[in-house]
Amino acid sequence: MLTYILRRVLYAIPTLVLITIVSFAIIELPPGDYLSSYVAQLEARGERVSGEELDALKQRYGLGAPIYTRYWKWVTGLVRGDFGVSFEWNRPVSELIYDRLGLTAAIALLSTAFIWAVALPIGIYSATHQYSLSDYIFTFFGFLGVGIPDFLLALVLLWWAWSTFGVNLGGLYPIDYEGQPWTWAKVFEVFKRIWLPMLIIGTSGTAGMIRTMRANLLDELRQPYVITARAKGLKERNVTLKYPVRIALNPFISTVGWMLPGLISGATIVSIVLSLPTNGPMLLKALMSQDMYLAGSFVFLLSALTVVGTLISDILLVLVDPRIRYSGAGSR
């Protein structure tokens, strides 16, 4: 068990290294050297940059040095929690990022919980009542949920609430909480509004999950052991819940791994539409103004978040399904 977990963690390390390379490439991608554009920006504002300051900055980012040196500087900075400086905000990236990343993770987690809470009972119901009217209705809504892109759903809901109730559903807290420290009042306000992004981001995942659950359970329900259980006179409720559901649940957990990148992706674009104080709007702004340290760090942290999430789901899967533990093969 422990060796399995250890091996899984070790597996994640090369992935993380690759992610740092991609993120660094993103930082380096825009043509031109960001320091000169930064200096030009400062001078446009009428500020002088002294030669020493310039040298210090050059030193810090290793400009002029070959690319691998710069990469090394950046990566070692990452490990120490130093993500570089956002040129636009003129503050360390790490100061800007954690609040927003926390909220992103919170929304992704809540959406996952929502997806499970909704998809599990509906999936079981659909499978046990195959081809009934409600099964068809759920299937139809499932297809709709997969087909409707979440940001369009957000857009339409926003418009609908605005035009019928005159309420702006955007944002996570009223304007006057902006930049305030996290008090209970603020947390409460967030809880009042976080359900909307949770719902929107969760829809497509829920639809997919219902279909997965239904298919898995249908496969299990046809197994001979179910007939045996039924023949022995077990209550229908126990027949389904005790064995087939438990087995059908395994793929359910392993799908979290592939669901997570989608959730983070969805959270990014939905938060832009709903102007939530999460990573989305800031990432977009950073990209628009070529504030590349900020943007690169976001891409890195979001991907890292996904890797960690997948790792957790893999470990959970082993806890639930002993077969994987013994065969030693990872669940992929």
Added chain:
Amino acid sequence: MTANAHGMPEGSVVTAHAETEDTIFVASQWQLMWWRFRKHRLANIGATVVILFYIGAIFCEFWAPYDPNTYERNLTFVPPMKVYLHSEGQFHWPPVTYGLVRTRDPETYIITYEEDRSVAYPLRFFVKGDSYRLWGLLDSDRHFFGLGGGEDDQRVYVLGTDRLGRDMFSRIFFGSRISLSIGLLGVFISLVIGIIAGGFSGYLGGVLDEIMQRIIEFLRSIPTIPLWMALSAALPREWSTVQRYFAIVVLLSLIGWTGLARVVRGRFLAIREEDFVMAARLQGANESRIVFRHMLPSFLSYIIASVTLSIPGMILGETSLSFLGLGLRPPTISWGVLLQEAQNLQTVALAPWLLIPALFVVAAILSFNFMGDGLRDAADPYSR
């Protein structure tokens, strides 16, 4: 996918009674698949809608009543105009529409339009209008419908106009050409990469397979939207619209190929062990003959199905990126570019018809999903 494209005899468009037991025994694989596909009702609807969409996109100059870039300064944010078959107590054929009177609220400056029922303008079909050149080849000025540009140049906006007074209907049709072609092109590139990568990794196996699997796994673990955003933001701003279009396609395929590569690899692995492959090998067939003559036909259907299922992701990717202002940019027209206009809540509240492109996006995605679902079921006609 039509039946005849696969060398089936003419008139094989099957009616139900053709599926008797005898015909099933002698039917070809494609014939069986076609029968199976025909039974999937949602998939049939999906396929029909997809075909209609592409007909709309290919001939968009003809379907669109106006040039998508001409603007009317006095007709901004016109709501969708009603076309009447019955009004003022009488029936009309051809249907009619009425002119608009524009009033500006003296206090709020909000512009409203009201119908002027005094003159009815009949809708005409195959009218002369803005001239265009279809596919850069055919000059024409015929449009499917319009008002025929009478003396007072009355216009009809069935889906309203945007903030510059451009016809939304025309713009959506022109947009469908870009959005739908990006899906096809992106999937084509993904497929080429996917077949090469997946094929080699599945057929040769070993270390190469292991490396390929790690790469695919890695690419799939990165959240796509942030990555696409970052990469497309790095595209040089001075690039032309055509360059940008192709760059976006390549970006989308950069992730898209992984799914197809997995399908190809999985199929290769499964079929490699089949007896008929062994038989071919024992008879001395060379590798390329085994792959192309024996293996490829038996999993082509799976590939077609998964290609269909990955087109919506491409369309959606382009729409999301353009919507955020990072993908295609005006003057290119795509569904995403059109939706960018609907980003602002106040604008949408005033002109909800700017959200109509979203309906087209959803319809396209759903149809592709339904069609792909049916194809996937049909891909293995010998099952069950």
